[in-house]
Amino acid sequence: MNKPIQQEMPAGVLDAAAALAHASAQWDSDIVGQITDYIRIPAKSPGFDKEWVEHGHIETVVRNAASWVQAQKVQGLTLEIVRLPGRTPVLFFEIAATRPQSSQTVLMYGHLDKQPEFTGWRSDLGPWTPKYEDGKLYGRGGADDGYAVYASIAAVQALKAQKAPHPRIVGLIETCEESGSYDLLPYVDALRPRLGDVSLVICLDSGAGNYDQLWLTTSLRGMAGGTLKVEILTEGVHSGDASGLVPSSFRIMRQVLDRLEDSKTGRLLPQSFHCEVPAERLEQAKATAAILGEEVYKRFPWAHYDCGGSTMFALPTTTDPLQALLNRTWSPTLSVTGAEGFPALRDAGNVLRPYTAFKLSLRLPPLIDAAQAVQELKTLLEDNAPYQAKVTFENGGGATGWNAPDTAPWFEQALDRASRAHFGTSCGYIGQGGTIPLMNMLSEGFPKAQMMVCGVLGPRSNAHGPNEFLHVPYAKKLTAAVAEVIAQLP
Numbered sequence: 001m002n003k004p005i006q007q008e009m010p011a012g013v014l015d016a017a018a019a020l021a022h023a024s025a026q027w028d029s030d031i032v033g034q035i036t037d038y039i040r041i042p043a044k045s046p047g048f049d050k051e052w053v054e055h056g057h058i059e060t061v062v063r064n065a066a067s068w069v070q071a072q073k074v075q076g077l078t079l080e081i082v083r084l085p086g087r088t089p090v091l092f093f094e095i096a097a098t099r100p101q102s103s104q105t106v107l108m109y110g111h112l113d114k115q116p117e118f119t120g121w122r123s124d125l126g127p128w129t130p131k132y133e134d135g136k137l138y139g140r141g142g143a144d145d146g147y148a149v150y151a152s153i154a155a156v157q158a159l160k161a162q163k164a165p166h167p168r169i170v171g172l173i174e175t176c177e178e179s180g181s182y183d184l185l186p187y188v189d190a191l192r193p194r195l196g197d198v199s200l201v202i203c204l205d206s207g208a209g210n211y212d213q214l215w216l217t218t219s220l221r222g223m224a225g226g227t228l229k230v231e232i233l234t235e236g237v238h239s240g241d242a243s244g245l246v247p248s249s250f251r252i253m254r255q256v257l258d259r260l261e262d263s264k265t266g267r268l269l270p271q272s273f274h275c276e277v278p279a280e281r282l283e284q285a286k287a288t289a290a291i292l293g294e295e296v297y298k299r300f301p302w303a304h305y306d307c308g309g310s311t312m313f314a315l316p317t318t319t320d321p322l323q324a325l326l327n328r329t330w331s332p333t334l335s336v337t338g339a340e341g342f343p344a345l346r347d348a349g350n351v352l353r354p355y356t357a358f359k360l361s362l363r364l365p366p367l368i369d370a371a372q373a374v375q376e377l378k379t380l381l382e383d384n385a386p387y388q389a390k391v392t393f394e395n396g397g398g399a400t401g402w403n404a405p406d407t408a409p410w411f412e413q414a415l416d417r418a419s420r421a422h423f424g425t426s427c428g429y430i431g432q433g434g435t436i437p438l439m440n441m442l443s444e445g446f447p448k449a450q451m452m453v454c455g456v457l458g459p460r461s462n463a464h465g466p467n468e469f470l471h472v473p474y475a476k477k478l479t480a481a482v483a484e485v486i487a488q489l490p
Contacts, residue, residue, distance in 0.1 A: 013487070014164055014484050014487040014488075015162055016418075016422065016484060018158075018161070019158040019162070020477065022161050023155070023158050023477075023480045023483070024476045026154045027475065027479070031150045034068055034150055035130075035137060035142045035147055035470065036137065036139075038142065039130040039140060039141060039142050039146070041060055041064075041128070042140075043057040043061045043175070044113070045177070045179040046175075046183075047179030052088070058113060061112045061146070062091055065150075066079060066081055066091055068153075069093060074153065074157060074160065076095050076096035076098070078093065079091070079092070079094075080092055082190070082191065087176075087186065088113070088174070088175040088176045090175070090183075090184075091172075092170070092173075092191060092194075093170065094169070095168065097166065100165070102165075103196075104167040104200075105168045105195065106169045106201075106202060106486055106489065107169075107171075107172060107198045107202070107449075108148075108171045108172070108202045108204075109148070109171075109201065109202065109203045109438060110145050110148025110152065110171075110174075110204055111148070111174045111205060112141075112173060112175050113175040113176060113177060113179070114144075114146070115140065115141070115464045118465055118466055125466075125467055127140035130142070132472075135472050135473050136470065136472065138468065138469045139468065140468055143455075143457055143461050143463060143468055143469060143471070145205040145457075147204070148205060151204055152202070152204065152482070153171075154479050155479050155482040155483040156486075158480060159486060159487060165487075166486055167199070168196060170194070170196065172187075172191070174438075177436070177437070177438070180398070180435075180437060181399065181436075181438055184438055184441070185441060188441060198445075198446040199489060200450050200452060200486070201442050201452065201453075202482055202485075202486075203436060203439060203451070203453045204454060204455055205453075206453045207432050207434070207458065208454070208456065208458035208474065209291065209295075210291075210292065210428075210459060211471055212425065213419050213423045213427060214427045214428070214477075214481050215429070215430050215454060216404075216428070216430070216453065217404070217430060217432050217455070218284055218403075218404045218429050219401065219402060219403045219431040219432070220401050220402040220432050220433075220435055220436055220453075221329060221363045221364055221365060221366060221432070221433050221435060222365070222366065222370045222399055222401030222435055223362065223370065223398050223399050223401075224362045224373040224374045224396070225359070225361045225397060226360060226378070226393050226394060227359050227393070228253070228357065228358050228392075229340075229341075229358075229390075229392050229394070230249045230250075230253045230355060230357070230385075230389055230390070231354060231355040231390040231391075231392075232247060232389045233246065233352070233353075233354035233355075234354060236354050237352050238350065238351065239350045239351055246352055249389070250356045252386050252387060252391070253358065255386050256381055256386070256391060257334075257358075260334060260381065265317075266317060266333065268333070268334060268362075272368075272373075273365075273376075274331075274365065274368075275330070277330045281330070281431060282326075284430075284431075286322055288428060288429060288430050289321035291428060292321060292325075294321065296324040329366075329431030329432060329433050330365050332362065332363060332365055333363045334360065334361075334362050335360070335361045335363070336358045336359065338358070339358055340358075340359075341353055341355045341356045342356070362377065363435075364401055366401035367401070367403060369400055370398030370399050370400040370401075371398065374397065377393065377396065378393045378396055399440070400440050402443060405443060405450070407450070408450055410488065410490050411450040411485075412427075415427040415452070418485055421480075421481075421484065422477040422480055422484075423477060452485055454478060454481075456471050456474050456475050456478060458474065
């Protein structure tokens with residue numbers, strides 16, 4: 001008996017239910033298992049593992065992903081692991097267009113390197129011990145964002161299953177993102193002739209305001225960072241003998257940081273680190289605040305304690321949802337992410353320590369130039385040190401943030417259509433406080449391209465921290481939504 005001929009779907013038309021069913025089946029039967037195996041591999045980014053070559057973990061996750069992609073036998077797909085001397089590898093794939101006379105290209109991006117372990121994981125969890133529980137896959141890197149290459153190919157397969165015509169698609173999966181993507185630009189330069197005329201960028205390395213709708217990232221903060229070190233002695237001395245005469249390196253550190261930040265409010269003092277919020281972003285933030293309400297700040301794991309029978313929770317800087325959104329997306333903010341020169345509490349004797357060192361992470365508004373900010377930061381912190389102490393700000397680096405280009409009508413309609421098809425409500429627009437260095441590079445290189453920056457990092461998913469999880473039901477719908485948007489590229 002002859003099988004019925006499956007008709008090719010016209011451009012822009014996709015059976016949403018079939019696309020979600022196809023993506024869901026692939027996640028359940030294959031992708032969850034692939035990411036489970038990926039979580040077990042401590043493929044820490046080179047900024048956190050200087051011996052990444054010798055350890056071979058990055059090589060393993062790249063080869064595993066490449067083998068999986070090739071095993072899918074996607075029609076028209078070619079793949080290679082691209083290597084430049086002394087740099088982390090990049091996975092590059094290309095899928096030929098099936099849309100007649102299409103010169104457009106869709107660029108799909110993700111990364112496979114991971115943040116370090118961090119502390120505080122639940123007793124039954126760990127960074128390298130995956131656990132699937134209530135639709136959440138726990139472990140380091142699954143959501144940020146080892147799933148991206150798998151979801152990208154699954155979205156293409158959902159298109160292929162319906163014979164939906166699509167433009168040329170290329171994939172760029174790096175392994176240096178968590179270190180600031182310093183290896184990526186040379187690859188973009190080397191691969192630029194092969195990238196083509198990019199009309200749509202799909203980056204699956206971002207967040208979601210909730211798990212109830214599709215979310216488009218409209219901006220990303222930049223980052224400036226480095227190690228601030230204050231030295232006052234060449235070796236530790238008895239605190240009873242020297243304190244009161246030898247100034248504490250920690251007190252000097254506090255004085256130096258007071259030049260940068262108002263410790264009472266957290267506001268950064270240099271006006272050059274601030275910028276005005278564009279009117280469109282402010283209006284989008286108002287709409288998002290109305291959707292999320294208190295969840296904007298309640299989503300975090302606040303410390304709490306019992307006080308006379310009542311539970312007291314630590315408080316955010318603001319409980320106004322709009323201001324909370326703006327604080328985490330358009331305000332510069334200082335974080336101390338590491339410290340050196342301190343003995344463990346159990347080993348801390350009565351010794352005046354010779355130095356204090358802090359690792360600083362300064363998030364910058366999307367429109368502030370990171371290179372200039374790093375230089376200003378170095379001058380501000382090092383000049384005119386109290387007590388003529390030796391104050392140095394070293395290993396300074398950063399990445400400029402990103403503000404999305406104007407949204408084309410077709411793109412806005414496609415996002416809304418995909419969100420309504422798979423979530424039953426319209427697409428949300430939200431700025432993110434993190435940094436994806438590639439986005440600024442791509443906006444400069446392809447100024448006419450639309451940027452679909454999305455991700456699975458919703459409430460409590462806790463990337464970079466303990467108990468990171470991938471919300472699998474949301475990932476399935478996001479995969480199908482990606483397929484729908486590609487199909488609607490005019």
